[in-house]
Amino acid sequence: MRSIIYLVIGILFGIVLIKSEAASWFRVYEMFQFGSFHMYGIIGSAVVLGILSIQFLKKYNVKSFYGAPIHVVPKEKGIKRYVLGGIIFGFGWALAGACPGPMFVLLGAGYLPMVIVIASAILGTFLYGVLKNRLPH
Numbered sequence: 336m337r338s339i340i341y342l343v344i345g346i347l348f349g350i351v352l353i354k355s356e357a358a359s360w361f362r363v364y365e366m367f368q369f370g371s372f373h374m375y376g377i378i379g380s381a382v383v384l385g386i387l388s389i390q391f392l393k394k395y396n397v398k399s400f401y402g403a404p405i406h407v408v409p410k411e412k413g414i415k416r417y418v419l420g421g422i423i424f425g426f427g428w429a430l431a432g433a434c435p436g437p438m439f440v441l442l443g444a445g446y447l448p449m450v451i452v453i454a455s456a457i458l459g460t461f462l463y464g465v466l467k468n469r470l471p472h
Contacts, residue, residue: 337400349440358437358444367429415471427456 352358357377366374389407391397397405428434431452433441438456442449 340400349437349443352437352440353444358433358440360432363428363432363434427459431455 355377356362357374362371362374365371392405393407399405424434431438431449433449433452435456438449438453442453
């Protein structure tokens with residue numbers, strides 16, 4: 336029954352992405368061309384909401400749907416890996432016209448080429464898992 340909650344949240348998230356045009360290739364292109372504030376506003380709102388959510392989790396020791404405590408783990412320091420990861424993420428975002436969030440939303444909206452994007456994301460994730468221990472820290 337709790338898994339249905341995740342499904343409902345995912346469907347609502349998809350509706351928000353479509354209605355806010357955050358899943359629109361045109362809006363992503365417009366953002367990379369610095370043509371509009373639209374996507375920057377959405378991303379900025381998400382960052383602020385994320386910061387507030389993490390602070391809330393830390394302060395009130397919130398538990399998951401299953402009753403387990405949620406631990407906020409501090410990230411490792413190191414700029415190189417974040418810069419490299421950001422560049423790879425940005426290239427993928429620019430080539431696909433979508434970040435990972437709306438990939439499934441776009442597929443559900445009928446954009447069948449997203450099958451290639453999703454398959455590539457899964458392959459990239461798998462390769463990272465295989466190569467993770469061999470990569471420089």
